[in-house]
Amino acid sequence: MFEVLLSIGVFVGLLVIGVPVAFAIFAGCVAGVYALGHVPMEVVAQQSFSQTSSYELLAIPFFIFTADLLFGGNLGKQVIGLATRIVGRLRGGVGMTSVLTSLVFSGVSGSAVADATGLGKVLIPWTTRIGYPASYGAAVNASSSVIGIIVPPSIPMILYSAASGASVAAVFTAGIVPGIIMAAVLMVGCWFVAMWQKLPTVRAKLTPKKLLIDLLLATPAILIPVILIRVVLFTGVATVTEVSVLTTLYALLLRFLIYRDLSWRGFVRSTAESAAASAIVLLLVMFSSAMAWLFTMQQAPQMMADFLTGTFTSDAMVTAAMIVTLLVVGMFLDMSPAILLLTPVLIPTAEAIGMGPIHLGIVMVVTLAMGLYTPPVGTTLYISAAIGRVSIVDTVRQLIPFYAMAIVVILLVAYLPGWMAISG
Numbered sequence: 001m002f003e004v005l006l007s008i009g010v011f012v013g014l015l016v017i018g019v020p021v022a023f024a025i026f027a028g029c030v031a032g033v034y035a036l037g038h039v040p041m042e043v044v045a046q047q048s049f050s051q052t053s054s055y056e057l058l059a060i061p062f063f064i065f066t067a068d069l070l071f072g073g074n075l076g077k078q079v080i081g082l083a084t085r086i087v088g089r090l091r092g093g094v095g096m097t098s099v100l101t102s103l104v105f106s107g108v109s110g111s112a113v114a115d116a117t118g119l120g121k122v123l124i125p126w127t128t129r130i131g132y133p134a135s136y137g138a139a140v141n142a143s144s145s146v147i148g149i150i151v152p153p154s155i156p157m158i159l160y161s162a163a164s165g166a167s168v169a170a171v172f173t174a175g176i177v178p179g180i181i182m183a184a185v186l187m188v189g190c191w192f193v194a195m196w197q198k199l200p201t202v203r204a205k206l207t208p209k210k211l212l213i214d215l216l217l218a219t220p221a222i223l224i225p226v227i228l229i230r231v232v233l234f235t236g237v238a239t240v241t242e243v244s245v246l247t248t249l250y251a252l253l254l255r256f257l258i259y260r261d262l263s264w265r266g267f268v269r270s271t272a273e274s275a276a277a278s279a280i281v282l283l284l285v286m287f288s289s290a291m292a293w294l295f296t297m298q299q300a301p302q303m304m305a306d307f308l309t310g311t312f313t314s315d316a317m318v319t320a321a322m323i324v325t326l327l328v329v330g331m332f333l334d335m336s337p338a339i340l341l342l343t344p345v346l347i348p349t350a351e352a353i354g355m356g357p358i359h360l361g362i363v364m365v366v367t368l369a370m371g372l373y374t375p376p377v378g379t380t381l382y383i384s385a386a387i388g389r390v391s392i393v394d395t396v397r398q399l400i401p402f403y404a405m406a407i408v409v410i411l412l413v414a415y416l417p418g419w420m421a422i423s424g
Contacts, residue, residue, distance in 0.1 A: 004300045007032030007291060021337050022283040029291040047293040048286040054162045055241055057285065060110075060155050061278035062244035067114040068270040069251040069262070070105075078217040080122060085210060093201055094132055095140040095190030098123045102144040103183040106151035110158070112335075112372050114277075116145035116380040120387045128388070131200050136193070138388035139373075139398035142380040143406070144186055146369035149335070151179030153247075156335050156365050158240065159285065163292065163343040166357040168240045174358050177421040178366055182409050189405040193398070220254050281336055288340030295345060302348050315353040319414050322346060323367055330371020334379060338368050359417050366413050370406045373399060 011028030015021065026048075033039050083100040090096060101123065102115055120141045127137030149156050152172035161168040193199070238246065255262035312318045325346075329338050342364065350360040373381040375396060385395045413420050 003032040003035045004295055004298045006035050007294060011291075015332075021334055022280070022287050025284070025291050025337060025341075026287040029287065029294055032291075032294045043293075044290050047290040050289065052282060052286055056158055056162060056168055056239070057282070059153070059158055059241045059244035060281055061274060062241075062248045063110040063153055063155060064114065064277050064281075065270065065274040066244070066247045066251045067105075067111060067118065068274045069248070069255055070118075080119075080126070081217070082215060090191070091201060092187075092190035092192070092194030092199065094127050094130055094199070095136065095194065096187045098127070098137070098140045099144040099147070099183050099186045099190065102147045103151065103180070106148040106179060110148065110153040110155040111277075112146045112149045112369065112380050113383065115148040116141060116383045117387075119145065120384050124384065124388045133197075133390075133394075133398070134388040135385075135390045135394040135398045136197075136199070138384040138390055138395045139402060140186075140190060141387075142373035142378070142384040142395065143189075143399060143402040144183070145380045145384075146372055147179055147183050147186075149369055150175050150182055150366060152176065153240070153244070154365065155281065156339050156368070157361065159281075159336055159339050160343055160361045160364060162285070163289075163340050164347060164357050164361065166361055170358050171361045172240075174362050174422045175365065178362055178409065178413050181412065181420065182366070182406075185405045185409055186402060189401045193401055220258060284334075284336045285340060288337050292341060292344045295341075300345060304345055304349060308349050309352045316415070318349065318353050319355070319363075322349060323363070323410060323414060326364060326367040327370065330368040331374050332377055333371075334377065335368050335372060338371070339364060356423070359422050362417075362420075362422050363410075363414050367410050370403070370410070374403070 007028040009028075010031040011024050014024035014027055019027070026044075029044055030041070033041060033044055080097065080101050083097040083104070084093075086100065098119070101119055105115055105119060120138075124134065124137040124141055127140075128134045148154070152175055154172065154175060157171045157175060158168060160166065161171055252262070308318050308321050312321060326338075326342070329342060333341075346360060346364070347357065350357070355363075371377075372379050373384075375381065375392060381392065381395060381399075385392050388395070413422065417423070
């Protein structure tokens, strides 16, 4: 157990002084293996590369590329126009537009960071022009962008499936209802904040003709999650990797043939940025796999399971302890390494209380998603605040009601899986 504690200590120490997460994980793993003494250091390299041979992981760069292609064009503006037409006139409709747009685009990127960046560049300035505080626009964008990793496709869900052995399609299916519920709850939060702060509404005429025009222009984006993912993937026609390639080809055809707004320079830029983002994710996969192997070899997951089940007297309390652990870890660690590191640790605990791997995966994704807009290391929080040019403190103040809403969804997912259509 000393080796595990040493590994965690080195990892946390390097993280505190600003070393990138992937390299901090790698250094911690090397320190732990070195402390073992009898294990050759080559094992670290072997365990790091073994996980990258997963066929399903090929879907990640293609989903990232698809998101970059679509967010860089006019399609995003068309979807925002449709969402504004539907909910913009309501109290809190500006925030609801952000949530509804994130829900539509959740079937494109599979990444909260991509959604926060791509949609935030359009939505936050638009929110400010209407007369809303920039901090409000940043808060709504930071919290609603996590819908993109709850509703399939979801890069964190793919990573969880790779780490746990669960079916990607089954995890994707289980995320649909929780994602929709999250969107609905956040929209309620937008209404509450708008009423409390007496925020203005948007003048958007809801006529059948204008609604039809906006719907036709936004339909290409809506078809991605509805047809390519829900139908093609869930009926077994194609695997998640094949679907990711189809979404990329579809995005290219849209930009070239329909919207005609993709230049060669824009294509090269999207390719380069997507490759860089994919490399970061795959580095995390590699080094997290090596550290997870070290934890498993030292029986750390089983020790944690024994501790939780022995300390708490009921399954509900063990579940609550798991949620608190995920919330705390999510505040300090980005989602991808958190999933890769915690999945092998929490699976024995979940099995001990009768929680299936699919249910555990959704609980992990929904709970860790809250960490993306929670200080001190909230990725979508910092991105949104930077786009809105507002302070983190002001944005967090606006986020307080949305934190409460997220907790409600987490508890529903954890304790009412049947009602949330989660099985396994």
